Amino acid sequence: MTTTIVHNARLIDGTGTDAVADAVIVIDDGKITYAGASAGAPQIDGSTNPVRVDVGGNTVLPGFFDCHVHLSLPGTKGSPVMAAMVPESYRFFELIGRLKTTVAAGVTTVRDLMGVDVGVRDAVEHGLVEGPRLLVADKMFSQTGGHADFHIPSGLDGTGLIGGVIVDSVDEARKEARVLLREGVDVLKIASSGGVTSPSDDPDWLGARTEIVAALVEEAHNYGGRKVAAHAIGLAGIRAAVQGGVQSVEHGYALTDELRTEMVERGQFLVPTLIETLKPDTATPQAVAKSSKWHALAHESIQASVEAGIKVAVGTDAGLVPDHGDTLGELGCLVKFGGMTPMQAIVAGTKTSAELCDVADSLGTLEAGKLADVVVVKGDPLADIDSLADKDNILLVLKEGKTASNRGGYAV
Numbered sequence: 001m002t003t004t005i006v007h008n009a010r011l012i013d014g015t016g017t018d019a020v021a022d023a024v025i026v027i028d029d030g031k032i033t034y035a036g037a038s039a040g041a042p043q044i045d046g047s048t049n050p051v052r053v054d055v056g057g058n059t060v061l062p063g064f065f066d067c068h069v070h071l072s073l074p075g076t077k078g079s080p081v082m083a084a085m086v087p088e089s090y091r092f093f094e095l096i097g098r099l100k101t102t103v104a105a106g107v108t109t110v111r112d113l114m115g116v117d118v119g120v121r122d123a124v125e126h127g128l129v130e131g132p133r134l135l136v137a138d139k140m141f142s143q144t145g146g147h148a149d150f151h152i153p154s155g156l157d158g159t160g161l162i163g164g165v166i167v168d169s170v171d172e173a174r175k176e177a178r179v180l181l182r183e184g185v186d187v188l189k190i191a192s193s194g195g196v197t198s199p200s201d202d203p204d205w206l207g208a209r210t211e212i213v214a215a216l217v218e219e220a221h222n223y224g225g226r227k228v229a230a231h232a233i234g235l236a237g238i239r240a241a242v243q244g245g246v247q248s249v250e251h252g253y254a255l256t257d258e259l260r261t262e263m264v265e266r267g268q269f270l271v272p273t274l275i276e277t278l279k280p281d282t283a284t285p286q287a288v289a290k291s292s293k294w295h296a297l298a299h300e301s302i303q304a305s306v307e308a309g310i311k312v313a314v315g316t317d318a319g320l321v322p323d324h325g326d327t328l329g330e331l332g333c334l335v336k337f338g339g340m341t342p343m344q345a346i347v348a349g350t351k352t353s354a355e356l357c358d359v360a361d362s363l364g365t366l367e368a369g370k371l372a373d374v375v376v377v378k379g380d381p382l383a384d385i386d387s388l389a390d391k392d393n394i395l396l397v398l399k400e401g402k403t404a405s406n407r408g409g410y411a412v
Contacts, residue, residue, distance in 0.1 A: 003028050003050035004372075004401060004412070006060060010380060011035060014062040014350035014365035016343060019382060025060055027372040030401035035366040053410050055376050058395060061346065062366050063108030063373025065353030066132075066327040068229075068250055068271050068315025071098050072115030072163065075323035083161055095120060099131025101325035102318070104405035106394045108132050108373040111315070111357055113189045113229055113250070114140040114148075114163040121186075130404065135186035135357055139165045140231065141173060141216065146207045147191035147198045147231055170215045173208075177216050181223040188220050188228045192244070193237020196281045196290045197320060203233035203253070203294055206240060213244025227358070229271075233294060235259075242268060248356055250315065252305065253298040260308035269356045271315035272302050274333035275322045282321075302338040312338070313356040314349035329389035331381075342385040372401040376408065 004027040011023030013035055024041040026034040034042055044050050072091065073080055083091060095116065102110060110132045112120075121134040140163055142148035148164030151157040159166060167173040177188055192208045194201030201207070213230065220226040227248070230241035235254040242249065242262055248269040249255075255263075255270075263270065277295035281287040306312060314330050316322045322329070331345040340348065354364025362371050376396035379387055387393050395408030403412045 001029055001048060002401070003044060003048050004053060005044060005050050006053045006055060006374065006376070007038065008054045008057055009060040009376070010057065011366065012059060012061050012343070012346060012382070013367065014347060015367070016347045016351070019059075023060065025366060025374060027374070027398070027401045030372055032366055032370050032372050033368055035368065051412060053396075053412055055396070055408070055410065059377050059380055060366070061106075061375045061377060061381070062350040062364055063375055063397070063399065064106050064328060064349045065109045065111070065314055065357065065364070066102070066107050066316055066318060067111045067248070067313045067353050067356055068273055068317055069102070069110045069112050069324070070115045070317065070319035071095055071110075071112050071120070071324065073319030075319050075321070077323060080162065084158065092120070096129060098319070098324040099124065099129060102327070103130065103132045103397060103399065104394065104407075105325040105327055105391050106375040106377065106388070106397055107325075107327045108375075108397065108399045108404070109135070109354075109357065109359070109363060111135040111137075111187065111229075113137045113187070115319070118184045132399070137187045137189040137229065138180055138183070138185050139163050139176075140189040140191055141165050141167050141176065142191035142207055143168050145200050147193070147195035147201060149200055150198065152199055167208075167212065170211055173212045173215050174219055177219040178223070181219065181226065185226070187226060188216050189231065190216055190228060190241075190246070191231040191237075192240040193232045193234045195231060195233065196294055197287045199286050202290065204236070205234065206236040207231075208240065210240045210244045213240055213246060217245040242266065248313065251298070253294055253301050255301055255305055257304065257308070260305055260310055264309050267311070269311045269313050269352075270305055271313050271356070272298065272305070272334075272338070273315050273317045273330075274298060274302060274337055275326060275330045276317040276320060278333070279321055299337045302334070306334075306338045306340055311352055311355070312348050313353040325391060326389070329386075331388055332386040335385050342382045345385060346381065372398055374398040376410075
């Protein structure tokens with residue numbers, strides 16, 4: 001048995017309870033066996049030769065989640081158009097750096113909501129590629145002319161290239177969902193409103209109708225209890241997503257108090273992707289024009305959603321406007337725009353996000369019996385939540401007890 005003891009640490013365990021100033025975390029074979037005050041730590045048999053990691057009074061947190069990424073997209077590091085200029089195999093190699101950057105930023109689990117398939121997920125799981133564990137949707141559904149339809153006036157159609165699937169009836173939606181579920185995706189993604197990036201629609205427009213959303217929810221439930229995430233920015237699309245029974249509303253900028261109450265009653269999650277609203281979306285000329293209106297509404301809307309008691313998880317749309325690895329900047333946005341405390345924002349990025357991803361039994365908090373996804377950060381993020389956005393402050397990342405990144409140069 002391999003034992004690692006992380007000590008001389010400030011512990012924020014992700015549950016929302018007060019930080020522990022002098023804490024110890026004990027890891028045995030990739031799982032946490034103790035996380036708490038040093039005074040209560042178990043005595044470790046020296047014959048096991050445990051690895052002792054003194055983190056110098058810095059803060060230990062659970063591995064973070066990003067519940068809305070697009071690893072197939074380059075963020076500010078390139079243009080989505082370049083995907084059409086290279087062989088498909090080249091695009092897989094582009095993922096390597098994005099995966100490493102993400103996990104090195106303290107994010108040990110991501111939900112990719114369009115763009116990478118189950119093969120990428122399994123390659124990471126089997127150790128062929130380094131990165132955060134992945135939950136994948138592979139494709140995004142929309143109707144003709146909707147958010148996943150990238151047919152342009154020249155006649156070129158980039159829908160399949162970006163990962164879109166066009167469905168214009170309940171029966172078409174059911175069939176395409178079954179194809180993806182057969183392949184083993186973890187979640188289904190539907191666009192129930194128009195979008196900012198898409199060339200042919202607007203966030204105010206209704207995307208997939210309630211009956212199509214409900215059909216996908218039923219198929220996902222029947223195929224292993226999987227869930228559905230809905231891209232929904234404008235009011236009509238949010239209403240269709242909520243009343244169609246999705247697990248999470250992605251973006252949700254035009255939420256009303258009535259729909260907020262309904263989301264709370266249904267136990268639905270909101271993934272507000274605030275970090276993507278800090279800069280214009282330059283993917284298309286249409287996106288630039290739409291950005292300012294909808295990004296401003298996002299900033300105005302989120303605090304009411306937090307105050308209503310909606311379960312808020314962390315997601316960024318990384319790969320579109322934000323760069324991969326920028327995830328923890330979202331926590332500062334939840335504090336600045338959402339009115340959360342720094343502790344509430346940390347819980348959103350750990351415990352609540354684990355609940356959204358249906359992995360809260362094994363991840364999301366630092367508690368005995370859970371997988372040892374552990375992040376050591378410089379200083380005290382409760383005093384300066386924005387410090388987490390600086391990747392240089394992410395000193396050590398353990399994924400299931402194994403070193404994924406070690407900027408702090410600890411002897412692990």
